[in-house]
Amino acid sequence: MKFHLKVWRQKDSHSEGTLEDYTAENIPADASFLEMLDIVNNSLTGKDVPPIQFDSDCREGICGSCSLTINGIPHGPGRGTTCQLYMRKFRDGDTITIEPFRADAFPVQRDVVVDRSAFDRIIQAGGYISERSGSAPDANSVPISKTIADKAMDAAACIGCGACAAACPNGSAMLFVSAKVTHLGLLPQGKPETDRRVLGMVRQMDKEGFGNCSNYYACEAVCPAGVPAAFIGRMNREFTAASLKEMAGMTV
Amino acid sequence: MSNIPGLHVLGEANFSDHGANRLGASALMQGLADGYFVIPYTLGNYLTTQFGKKVDANHPAFEQALKETKAHVQRLIDIKGTRPVDSFHRELGLIIWDYCGMARSAEGLTEAIGKIQKLRKEFWSDLKLIGGADGINMELERAGRVADFLEFGELMCLDALTRDESCGGHFRTEHQTPDGEALRNDEQYSFVSAWKYEGEGNTSTLVKEPLVYEQVKPSTRSYK
Ligand code: SF4
Ligand code: FES
Numbered sequence: 001m002k003f004h005l006k007v008w009r010q011k012d013s014h015s016e017g018t019l020e021d022y023t024a025e026n027i028p029a030d031a032s033f034l035e036m037l038d039i040v041n042n043s044l045t046g047k048d049v050p051p052i053q054f055d056s057d058c059r060e061g062i063c064g065s066c067s068l069t070i071n072g073i074p075h076g077p078g079r080g081t082t083c084q085l086y087m088r089k090f091r092d093g094d095t096i097t098i099e100p101f102r103a104d105a106f107p108v109q110r111d112v113v114v115d116r117s118a119f120d121r122i123i124q125a126g127g128y129i130s131e132r133s134g135s136a137p138d139a140n141s142v143p144i145s146k147t148i149a150d151k152a153m154d155a156a157a158c159i160g161c162g163a164c165a166a167a168c169p170n171g172s173a174m175l176f177v178s179a180k181v182t183h184l185g186l187l188p189q190g191k192p193e194t195d196r197r198v199l200g201m202v203r204q205m206d207k208e209g210f211g212n213c214s215n216y217y218a219c220e221a222v223c224p225a226g227v228p229a230a231f232i233g234r235m236n237r238e239f240t241a242a243s244l245k246e247m248a249g250m251t252v
Numbered sequence: 253m254s255n256i257p258g259l260h261v262l263g264e265a266n267f268s269d270h271g272a273n274r275l276g277a278s279a280l281m282q283g284l285a286d287g288y289f290v291i292p293y294t295l296g297n298y299l300t301t302q303f304g305k306k307v308d309a310n311h312p313a314f315e316q317a318l319k320e321t322k323a324h325v326q327r328l329i330d331i332k333g334t335r336p337v338d339s340f341h342r343e344l345g346l347i348i349w350d351y352c353g354m355a356r357s358a359e360g361l362t363e364a365i366g367k368i369q370k371l372r373k374e375f376w377s378d379l380k381l382i383g384g385a386d387g388i389n390m391e392l393e394r395a396g397r398v399a400d401f402l403e404f405g406e407l408m409c410l411d412a413l414t415r416d417e418s419c420g421g422h423f424r425t426e427h428q429t430p431d432g433e434a435l436r437n438d439e440q441y442s443f444v445s446a447w448k449y450e451g452e453g454n455t456s457t458l459v460k461e462p463l464v465y466e467q468v469k470p471s472t473r474s475y476k
Binding site for chain 1: 336338339380381382383387388389390391
């Protein structure tokens with residue numbers, strides 16, 4: 001297959017970026033989007049043009065590092081991650097625009113590589129449990145209802161890719177934060193820190209410059225893990241309850 | 253770190269639910285993640301607290317490491333050949349896939365070692381990298397890794413070649429029972445092979461760590 005690419009090239013975080021035109025030739029229909037870029041990069045190297053810098057790691061949809069905006073949509077058409085997008089999804093001869101994830105809190109570092117360490121700092125502000133989770137048999141000694149387990153699992157599916165924030169007109173990371181808060185807060189091991197967690201994570205999210213949610217649902221539409229936006233409402237309720245407790249001087 | 257101060261448990265065994273869900277991908281993932289970034293951060297972090305005083309960046313060991321790393325990076329950039337790093341990575345991958353998979357033989361492994369040595373020579377004389385070390389350069393990062401893989405791939409083949417028995421995931425086709433099961437040789441190979449790096453281009457030295465069983469006797473596992 002053959003494609004016309006318009007790729008965002010930017011030298012570093014201080015420089016201005018532009019869209020450059022490249023041709024992707026001899027691309028197998030079953031190549032993934034990133035493999036297509038590998039092929040293009042090899043040919044650019046041959047022509048002494050600096051290869052396009054992009055992030056990737058697992059290339060199987062679990063690490064969340066392939067942060068590309070394809071034709072204006074984070075992770076492109078389809079419901080998976082960029083690395084799980086195959087070129088057969090496009091038509092031969094298509095023009096494809098490739099940009100970085102765009103959000104104020106994700107500064108572009110080079111080409112389509114962005115700095116997503118804001119997410120790491122949000123996790124550090126509460127996205128963990130300090131309780132020892134026990135050894136294998138303990139998993140069976142704490143019964144968890146199927147409904148709760150399923151819900152926690154839906155939230156735990158978040159891979160921290162940042163597509164939600166990139167898709168949101170407000171640059172809000174609420175879907176990501178609500179997924180973490182829900183996943184940990186629903187399970188017994190995460191309960192002791194529920195209040196501290198939601199307060200810490202939401203405050204850090206604001207500090208990083210992510211916007212607020214005004215119900216666009218763009219996040220849910222692009223999330224490769226299918227995290228439902230309903231978790232945002234759940235997080236808001238948890239946050240309100242925790243702030244009230246905090247104001248009342250009750251330990252959180 | 254485990255509950256014994258200074259004893260770190262890393263890789264497949266580092267999780268509390270070991271044996272319950274540490275199968276296949278999650279165990280491999282743990283090995284990869286720990287090897288790639290958890291070990292360097294946790295061990296470094298632990299060691300810095302062990303000297304009683306702050307070690308600063310002017311320490312001669314630090315300066316030497318920095319100098320060596322810079323020289324290594326520059327050496328990669330200076331090759332200025334014709335082949336992109338991706339082509340070396342793929343060629344090496346195919347060699348390992350063909351000759352050092354689950355089933356391997358002395359003949360195949362010997363051939364693989366020759367092929368890798370040849371490929372390594374080519375890598376160090378014909379690699380083409382665009383751009384320098386002054387900003388993000390994924391090709392450069394990958395070249396550094398492929399240089400390591402070329403060393404490590406050869407060592408993997410050498411390790412598989414010297415272990416002249418079948419054992420678990422190491423299936424030497426010369427050593428199998430009549431019905432195709434792995435045939436161990438506990439008398440001669442009851443040891444862990446640790447390899448000592450002897451510097452670039454030199455063959456690593458085998459250090460045997462004997463496996464001594466006092467309570468249990470190793471037996472043959474049968475899935476039948
Ligand atoms: S909620 Fe979905 S889109 Fe947002 S970071 Fe998690 S996986 Fe990515
Ligand atoms: S590279 Fe890991 S999710 Fe795409």
